[in-house]
Amino acid sequence: MPTLADVAKIAGVGVMSVSRVVNGTRRVSPEVERKVLAAIEKIGYQPNEAARILKGTKSSVLGLIVPDLADPFFGACCNAIQEAAWDAGYMTLMAASGHREELERRETKVMVQRHVAGLLVVPIGSQNDHFLEAQKAGVPVVAIDRPIKHLESDSLTVDNLAASFRATQHLVDHGHRNILCVADDERIYTKEERVSGYCRAMREAGLATTVCLVGPMTGSVADQLSIALKATSSPTAIFAANNLVGVDVLRYLQRYSVRVPDNIALICFDDFSAATLVSPTITVIQQPVAELGQRAAQMMLERLKMPADAPPSRVVLSTQLIIRKSCGC
Amino acid sequence: MPTLADVAKIAGVGVMSVSRVVNGTRRVSPEVERKVLAAIEKIGYQPNEAARILKGTKSSVLGLIVPDLADPFFGACCNAIQEAAWDAGYMTLMAASGHREELERRETKVMVQRHVAGLLVVPIGSQNDHFLEAQKAGVPVVAIDRPIKHLESDSLTVDNLAASFRATQHLVDHGHRNILCVADDERIYTKEERVSGYCRAMREAGLATTVCLVGPMTGSVADQLSIALKATSSPTAIFAANNLVGVDVLRYLQRYSVRVPDNIALICFDDFSAATLVSPTITVIQQPVAELGQRAAQMMLERLKMPADAPPSRVVLSTQLIIRKSCGC
DNA sequence: CTGAAAGCGCTAACAT
DNA sequence: ATGTTAGCGCTTTCAG
Numbered sequence: 001m002p003t004l005a006d007v008a009k010i011a012g013v014g015v016m017s018v019s020r021v022v023n024g025t026r027r028v029s030p031e032v033e034r035k036v037l038a039a040i041e042k043i044g045y046q047p048n049e050a051a052r053i054l055k056g057t058k059s060s061v062l063g064l065i066v067p068d069l070a071d072p073f074f075g076a077c078c079n080a081i082q083e084a085a086w087d088a089g090y091m092t093l094m095a096a097s098g099h100r101e102e103l104e105r106r107e108t109k110v111m112v113q114r115h116v117a118g119l120l121v122v123p124i125g126s127q128n129d130h131f132l133e134a135q136k137a138g139v140p141v142v143a144i145d146r147p148i149k150h151l152e153s154d155s156l157t158v159d160n161l162a163a164s165f166r167a168t169q170h171l172v173d174h175g176h177r178n179i180l181c182v183a184d185d186e187r188i189y190t191k192e193e194r195v196s197g198y199c200r201a202m203r204e205a206g207l208a209t210t211v212c213l214v215g216p217m218t219g220s221v222a223d224q225l226s227i228a229l230k231a232t233s234s235p236t237a238i239f240a241a242n243n244l245v246g247v248d249v250l251r252y253l254q255r256y257s258v259r260v261p262d263n264i265a266l267i268c269f270d271d272f273s274a275a276t277l278v279s280p281t282i283t284v285i286q287q288p289v290a291e292l293g294q295r296a297a298q299m300m301l302e303r304l305k306m307p308a309d310a311p312p313s314r315v316v317l318s319t320q321l322i323i324r325k326s327c328g329c
Numbered sequence: 330m331p332t333l334a335d336v337a338k339i340a341g342v343g344v345m346s347v348s349r350v351v352n353g354t355r356r357v358s359p360e361v362e363r364k365v366l367a368a369i370e371k372i373g374y375q376p377n378e379a380a381r382i383l384k385g386t387k388s389s390v391l392g393l394i395v396p397d398l399a400d401p402f403f404g405a406c407c408n409a410i411q412e413a414a415w416d417a418g419y420m421t422l423m424a425a426s427g428h429r430e431e432l433e434r435r436e437t438k439v440m441v442q443r444h445v446a447g448l449l450v451v452p453i454g455s456q457n458d459h460f461l462e463a464q465k466a467g468v469p470v471v472a473i474d475r476p477i478k479h480l481e482s483d484s485l486t487v488d489n490l491a492a493s494f495r496a497t498q499h500l501v502d503h504g505h506r507n508i509l510c511v512a513d514d515e516r517i518y519t520k521e522e523r524v525s526g527y528c529r530a531m532r533e534a535g536l537a538t539t540v541c542l543v544g545p546m547t548g549s550v551a552d553q554l555s556i557a558l559k560a561t562s563s564p565t566a567i568f569a570a571n572n573l574v575g576v577d578v579l580r581y582l583q584r585y586s587v588r589v590p591d592n593i594a595l596i597c598f599d600d601f602s603a604a605t606l607v608s609p610t611i612t613v614i615q616q617p618v619a620e621l622g623q624r625a626a627q628m629m630l631e632r633l634k635m636p637a638d639a640p641p642s643r644v645v646l647s648t649q650l651i652i653r654k655s656c657g658c
Numbered sequence: 659c660t661g662a663a664a665g666c667g668c669t670a671a672c673a674t
Numbered sequence: 675a676t677g678t679t680a681g682c683g684c685t686t687t688c689a690g
């Protein structure tokens with residue numbers, strides 16, 4: 001590997017001239033610049049990032065932590081982030097936290113230790129001192145999809161509450177008075193916002209709310225649903241708070257040959273590829289996944305150019321209610 | 330950040346004793362070891378990777394390049410790789426090539442320049458000198474899902490040909506004599522193996538092959554299918570060579586209300602979540618995605634322990650034909 | 659078994 | 675505008 005000193009020798013100039021040409025830190029005479037560029041071209045010089053980091057310069061690697069890369073939502077998000085980062089000359093160090101808080105904590109620490117220039121994260125926990133430590137170490141943090149609890153940081157989210165409110169209202173407008181909300185049983189920000197949106201819409205319409213929680217703690221969708229649907233006030237519509245739950249609900253309804261939307265109408269938060277393949281097609285709230293990733297990267301890049309004490313910005317993106325057939329339209 | 334020298338000062342020993350304890354490079358007296366460990370614990374010392382790399386030591390970062398993180402297949406694969414790598418103390422520098430050869434090439438070079446310890450890649454092109462350069466620079470390469478053309482390297486693939494052969498045979502056994510194969514129009518290894526498997530099965534059964542290529546060059550699935558299905562010898566079964574194509578085929582058949590499997594039977598390479606949601610459920614060839622990722626990481630870790638000239642190993646994993654309803658069973 | 663010194667490639671600070 | 679020096683934190687080499 002050719003070094004900066006090699007370039008200097010060939011160009012017949014000092015090492016600092018080369019460094020200055022490479023980094024554009026200062027003005028250099030056109031004469032010298034030409035010689036240096038020629039020498040770089042000749043031996044194919046490329047800066048050694050490790051040496052730069054060691055010297056204390058910011059690295060050009062961004063850390064990215066998401067709960068699960070196999071989830072299409074996060075996958076698409078990562079894709080967009082990686083692409084935007086690459087275009088700006090950054091690479092991405094990626095890690096999946098597997099929805100485990102402890103793992104996320106360790107990954108964060110290792111990334112900081114590895115001198116990432118910034119950290120993009122879809123946070124999963126409530127105990128977030130590791131992110132605070134990262135900030136203290138000079139690594140800015142951008143929260144994606146959910147804000148980081150108890151921490152001042154840039155964040156990029158979607159209008160979970162408003163969208164859920166609108167979707168629920170849409171079901172009410174169809175004449176449903178008994179609408180069931182099915183959601184994950186974990187304490188995730190997005191889920192809580194979505195349930196709130198549902199509840200608010202129901203309250204405003206003067207209707208009773210029924211929230212059915214499913215997951216590792218409470219039980220499978222099939223179990224929980226069979227209980228909820230046999231209640232005296234049997235629901236005529238379901239609002240599923242995310243695509244995984246939505247798919248499970250769909251499976252359940254299919255298994256018991258419940259006709260959608262005639263017997264039960266359905267709206268699901270998150271679009272998913274099967275939504276237009278099944279019959280009837282599923283009405284969903286569509287999130288701007290690619291934009292989420294792309295803008296998160298952009299947010300980080302801007303943050304890296306700012307003074308360290310610039311106030312955090314919180315951006316909320318709009319979702320869209322995609323009307324298909326399962327709502328009864 | 331505490332340094333090795335700090336630890337040495339606190340422990341009251343030389344820096345090298347600390348280094349030796351940390352790396353286990355040589356025997357150290359129990360006395361010294363105890364003191365060093367205590368000092369490390371006390372100030373929370375963590376080695377500086379940049380300095381290590383600069384000194385010429387191998388890094389503990391693995392590079393990972395896949396065509397598209399938003400594709401659930403690659404997403405799941407990355408997930409498994411990242412997890413296995415993490416457990417072995419490695420982090421992963423990830424990049425999506427966006428199916429563009431030029432981008433893959435540049436990403437490879439940057440990764441090598443960044444001193445990744447090894448490179449895991451789902452290769453997309455045929456011009457593969459960048460991987461050769463990586464190897465020459467001492468960075469081992471493991472090919473995932475497809476071998477790297479014109480290059481000796483470890484590789485981990487699935488039995489594309491045999492699986493396609495079996496699936497096609499299954500359709501033949503159902504009495505179909507006119508089976509259409511729908512595949513991507515790009516020159517991807519997996520697609521070519523799968524088409525070959527289909528062709529071989531047809532030839533062995535004494536039947537004529539019809540391959541319908543779709544994609545950016547030839548045209549959409551809808552366009553190509555409407556031509557193929559109106560041919561004089563109209564097919565009674567379709568073998569879709571991957572999940573994306575399969576889903577598009579399915580959409581087409583639904584749009585024109587073709588009854589599956591009565592009018593046309595369908596088998597698809599790759600399982601996908603919608604396969605069990607639609608009616609009829611789709612018979613698929615299921616790939617061991619998680620195992621693919623997990624073993625790829627393992628392969629790399631073993632390679633990193635081997636002498637540089639150890640011969641490459643090529644492993645082929647088995648797929649499974651998951652019989653559902655769309656084949657007519 | 660242990661320590662001291664040299665230097666990996668780069669850039670901030672100082673000198674010219 | 676340009677060159678020289680020092681040192682980031684670590685490990686290899688050589689001496690004790």
